[in-house]
Amino acid sequence: xxxxxxxxxxxxxxxxxxxxxxxxxxxxxxxxxxxxxxxxxxxxxxxxxxxxxxxxxxxxxxxxxxxxxxxxxxxxxxxxxxxxxxxxxxxxxxxxxxxxxxxxx
Numbered sequence: 001x002x003x004x005x006x007x008x009x010x011x012x013x014x015x016x017x018x019x020x021x022x023x024x025x026x027x028x029x030x031x032x033x034x035x036x037x038x039x040x041x042x043x044x045x046x047x048x049x050x051x052x053x054x055x056x057x058x059x060x061x062x063x064x065x066x067x068x069x070x071x072x073x074x075x076x077x078x079x080x081x082x083x084x085x086x087x088x089x090x091x092x093x094x095x096x097x098x099x100x101x102x103x104x105x
Contacts, residue, residue, distance in 0.1 A: 001059040001060060001061055002059070002060060002061075002062055002077055002078075002079050002080060002081060002082045003058050003059060003080060003081045003082070004018070004019050004024070004058065004059070004060040004062070004082050004083075004084065005017055005018075005058075005081070005082070005083045005084070006018065006019050006039075006083075006084045007083065007084065007085040007086065008039070008042060008084060008085065008086045008091050008097055010044055010045055010086070010090060010091045010092070011039075011042050011043060011044070011045065011091070011097075012043040012044060012045045012046070013041065013042075013043060013056075014056075015055075015056030016056060018056035018057055018058055019041075019056060019057070019060050019084075020055045020056045020057070021041055021060065022057070022060060022061060023041075023060065023061040023062075023063065024039060024040075024041040024060055024061075024062055024063070024084075025039075025040040025041050025062075025063045025064075025065075026038070026039060026040065026062055026063070026064040026065070026066060026077065026084075026099050027039075027040045027065055027066070027094070028064075028065065028066035028069075028099070028102065029065045029066065029067060030068075031066045031068060031069070031102060031104070032068060032104050033102070033104065034098050034099055034100050034101070034102040035087065035098055036098075037066050037069075037098050037099040037102050038094045038095055038096075038097045038098060038099075039084045039094055039097040039098075039099065040094050041094070042091070042093070042094040042097050044091075044092055044093070060082075061076070062076065062077035062079075062082060063075060063076060063077075064076065064077045064099075066099070066102055068104050068105055069099075069102050069103060069104065069105070070103045070104070070105045071101065071102075071103070077101075079101050081101070082099065082101045083099075083100040083101055084097060084098070084099055084100065085097070085098055085100050086098075
């Protein structure tokens with residue numbers, strides 16, 4: 001499990017910078033830089049949804065298909081700390097997110 005810091009405030013799973021999911025999926029099979037990855041588990045908040053998610057936790061399992069990442073070990077992220085961020089201020093889809101911890105081997 002990794003300490004997951006999420007900066008994507010428009011995600012329904014984000015509660016005060018933590019994720020309420022116990023397991024997320026990071027995509028980026030051919031990624032060479034972090035901008036070519038994304039959090040496939042992103043789900044946009046619905047109108048009026050409270051920003052606090054019950055059950056948000058710092059430790060999350062991360063399934064990862066970014067095979068070129070130095071932290072990827074058999075499809076699982078082995079980084080101790082992971083930061084997920086948005087590519088723009090108001091993220092509306094998973095394609096607008098990225099794993100900032102990605103480091104190409």
